[in-house]
Amino acid sequence: MTPPRQRIVAVCGASQATDGDRATATAVGHLLAEHGFLIVCGGGRGVATAVAAAAKESGGTCIGLLPGDRHEDAAPGVSVPIATGVGHLRNALIVQSCQALIAIGGGYGTLSEMAFGLVLDKPVVALGSWSVTRPGESDPDPTVHRASTAAEAVEWIERRLV
Amino acid sequence: MTPPRQRIVAVCGASQATDGDRATATAVGHLLAEHGFLIVCGGGRGVATAVAAAAKESGGTCIGLLPGDRHEDAAPGVSVPIATGVGHLRNALIVQSCQALIAIGGGYGTLSEMAFGLVLDKPVVALGSWSVTRPGESDPDPTVHRASTAAEAVEWIERRLV
Amino acid sequence: MTPPRQRIVAVCGASQATDGDRATATAVGHLLAEHGFLIVCGGGRGVATAVAAAAKESGGTCIGLLPGDRHEDAAPGVSVPIATGVGHLRNALIVQSCQALIAIGGGYGTLSEMAFGLVLDKPVVALGSWSVTRPGESDPDPTVHRASTAAEAVEWIERRLV
Amino acid sequence: MTPPRQRIVAVCGASQATDGDRATATAVGHLLAEHGFLIVCGGGRGVATAVAAAAKESGGTCIGLLPGDRHEDAAPGVSVPIATGVGHLRNALIVQSCQALIAIGGGYGTLSEMAFGLVLDKPVVALGSWSVTRPGESDPDPTVHRASTAAEAVEWIERRLV
Numbered sequence: 336m337t338p339p340r341q342r343i344v345a346v347c348g349a350s351q352a353t354d355g356d357r358a359t360a361t362a363v364g365h366l367l368a369e370h371g372f373l374i375v376c377g378g379g380r381g382v383a384t385a386v387a388a389a390a391k392e393s394g395g396t397c398i399g400l401l402p403g404d405r406h407e408d409a410a411p412g413v414s415v416p417i418a419t420g421v422g423h424l425r426n427a428l429i430v431q432s433c434q435a436l437i438a439i440g441g442g443y444g445t446l447s448e449m450a451f452g453l454v455l456d457k458p459v460v461a462l463g464s465w466s467v468t469r470p471g472e473s474d475p476d477p478t479v480h481r482a483s484t485a486a487e488a489v490e491w492i493e494r495r496l497v
Numbered sequence: 498m499t500p501p502r503q504r505i506v507a508v509c510g511a512s513q514a515t516d517g518d519r520a521t522a523t524a525v526g527h528l529l530a531e532h533g534f535l536i537v538c539g540g541g542r543g544v545a546t547a548v549a550a551a552a553k554e555s556g557g558t559c560i561g562l563l564p565g566d567r568h569e570d571a572a573p574g575v576s577v578p579i580a581t582g583v584g585h586l587r588n589a590l591i592v593q594s595c596q597a598l599i600a601i602g603g604g605y606g607t608l609s610e611m612a613f614g615l616v617l618d619k620p621v622v623a624l625g626s627w628s629v630t631r632p633g634e635s636d637p638d639p640t641v642h643r644a645s646t647a648a649e650a651v652e653w654i655e656r657r658l659v
Numbered sequence: 660m661t662p663p664r665q666r667i668v669a670v671c672g673a674s675q676a677t678d679g680d681r682a683t684a685t686a687v688g689h690l691l692a693e694h695g696f697l698i699v700c701g702g703g704r705g706v707a708t709a710v711a712a713a714a715k716e717s718g719g720t721c722i723g724l725l726p727g728d729r730h731e732d733a734a735p736g737v738s739v740p741i742a743t744g745v746g747h748l749r750n751a752l753i754v755q756s757c758q759a760l761i762a763i764g765g766g767y768g769t770l771s772e773m774a775f776g777l778v779l780d781k782p783v784v785a786l787g788s789w790s791v792t793r794p795g796e797s798d799p800d801p802t803v804h805r806a807s808t809a810a811e812a813v814e815w816i817e818r819r820l821v
Numbered sequence: 822m823t824p825p826r827q828r829i830v831a832v833c834g835a836s837q838a839t840d841g842d843r844a845t846a847t848a849v850g851h852l853l854a855e856h857g858f859l860i861v862c863g864g865g866r867g868v869a870t871a872v873a874a875a876a877k878e879s880g881g882t883c884i885g886l887l888p889g890d891r892h893e894d895a896a897p898g899v900s901v902p903i904a905t906g907v908g909h910l911r912n913a914l915i916v917q918s919c920q921a922l923i924a925i926g927g928g929y930g931t932l933s934e935m936a937f938g939l940v941l942d943k944p945v946v947a948l949g950s951w952s953v954t955r956p957g958e959s960d961p962d963p964t965v966h967r968a969s970t971a972a973e974a975v976e977w978i979e980r981r982l983v
Contacts, residue, residue: 750913752910764956770953771940774932777929777933790956791953793951
């Protein structure tokens with residue numbers, strides 16, 4: 336029997352993250368690794384560093400899609416560093432390569448990744464992140480799922496990727 | 498004396514646009530061409546078709562960055578069709594190639610282009626388009642300028658690109 | 660009656676070009692513009708600068724797909740400067756966007772563009788440029804057409820793009 | 822003491838490979854995995870399938886950078902499937918992400934990857950693959966190292982990446 340192909344979840348968040356964002360990223364990284372998800376992130380500082388370190392601690396694999404051309408620049412916890420050399424366009428590659436996306440915090444890069452997730456019709460969950468509102472609407476787009484805790488975010492994704 | 502390099506403005510909007518969005522795009526296309534801006538768009542249907550046709554009528558130039566590999570697929574008004582072959586990633590190329598961005602309507606692709614504009618620190622003006630709100634804030638991010646008419650949007654951009 | 664969509668020819672060559680390569684690029688630029696082709700190039704120094712200047716002199720249009728994110732860096736003759744921000748990957752975009760390719764001189768970037776032209780099954784003509792030989796063969800791959808003069812190269816392309 | 826960051830080697834070859842090319846790829850995959858290299862390939866059929874299967878057998882890790890947007894399309898041995906969605910441009914991403922490149926066989930995609938390796942100044946070794954000759958030269962460019970066996974190719978790369 337073939338084992339099921341690993342599911343890949345993107346964890347997106349700013350390099351200039353708050354302490355709270357980094358704590359959330361750490362909790363998300365532990366949970367995703369424990370549940371057998373492959374993680375993809377931007378491979379740099381802040382949220383990426385926290386999620387990669389947590390994945391490593393829990394025995395998981397974290398892919399880092401870096402904007403520059405030096406794979407040595409990846410955060411220490413990144414097990415698969417990929418230097419794309421395409422700058423900010425790598426945000427779109429992160430979203431292309433995942434099956435679902437967890438957005439943490441309020442950076443513009445994170446917003447661009449959430450938006451690409453919506454374009455590509457992939458499940459997007461926000462943990463203390465942006466809300467986006469269509470013209471003429473008063474409530475945020477409910478396609479972005481809002482979670483309050485790392486556990487809630489990972490559970491929601493798990494149900495969507497069965 | 499060297500004439501100043503042409504300024505490039507991206508006009509972003511959905512291929513499945515409303516009549517109102519297409520009318521806005523037409524007005525924007527006329528104004529940008531009359532003010533000597535080079536226009537870049539996605540080159541397809543809806544808003545792109547409208548803005549390209551208007552640019553052509555007003556004697557302007559409209560670049561279409563297409564997702565596929567057939568430049569014949571460009572809308573009739575597109576004077577410079579560029580088949581990128583990179584799919585949805587061309588959204589990021591549209592933003593890379595402009596100095597400012599006008600977003601029309603409520604498509605997810607448009608949201609991704611607004612977000613990339615914010616990432617790259619380029620002026621972004623919304624004409625009946627998305628508002629984006631940071632976590633913990635109650636008001637939309639004011640970095641996205643909101644305009645009510647095509648004339649107001651183009652004037653705002655003109656002041657930012659002097 | 661719809662006028663036929665403009666045909667786009669890529670002119671590829673090194674930024675560190677020889678005097679001979681620049682002279683060839685100038686002749687190619689004049690001929691392509693006179694024959695109504697849209698030209699796409701890398702937009703930088705050497706061959707790109709020469710072909711863009713010649714296109715401008717002959718009233719043609721030259722698109723420059725730049726590796727960086729500053730469209731001001733385009734050579735003076737470039738009429739449509741597009742800052743891609745993707746570094747060397749823009750070589751592949753140049754080839755995606757053309758219908759045929761003229762390679763001038765012996766730079767590695769030029770070789771990468773010839774190779775992408777072969778991958779995408781587009782006519783490739785070499786003017787004092789690389790020859791590529793398959794394993795086990797003694798003669799260069801004849802799919803790359805070899806021309807001796809700019810006129811011969813442009814004529815060959817014209818026949819292929821009817 | 823920090824363990825040294827893993828070194829990444831790209832293995833390039835056609836999806837329509839000969840039996841000989843697949844046998845070479847298998848030998849290369851075993852050796853690279855045994856020597857602790859991370860492998861990156863195109864993730865599809867032919868050479869990629871062979872090298873990924875061999876890497877897996879030897880306990881190694883093989884990244885597959887796929888042209889499409891379905892990571893399920895990766896060859897069975899690929900342990901890290903990355904769906905780029907950028908079509909043929911992923912050839913350039915494969916080269917960006919490696920520190921050295923082994924080219925097997927005579928496909929055009931392989932030639933494009935060798936050429937990108939030369940552009941990016943990365944060690945390129947050919948195992949029964951293309952030779953490229955500068956204009957005016959009679960001998961192939963010696964920057965492409967020619968090896969006769971998988972062992973010779975891997976040894977050469979190992980010396981270059983110390």
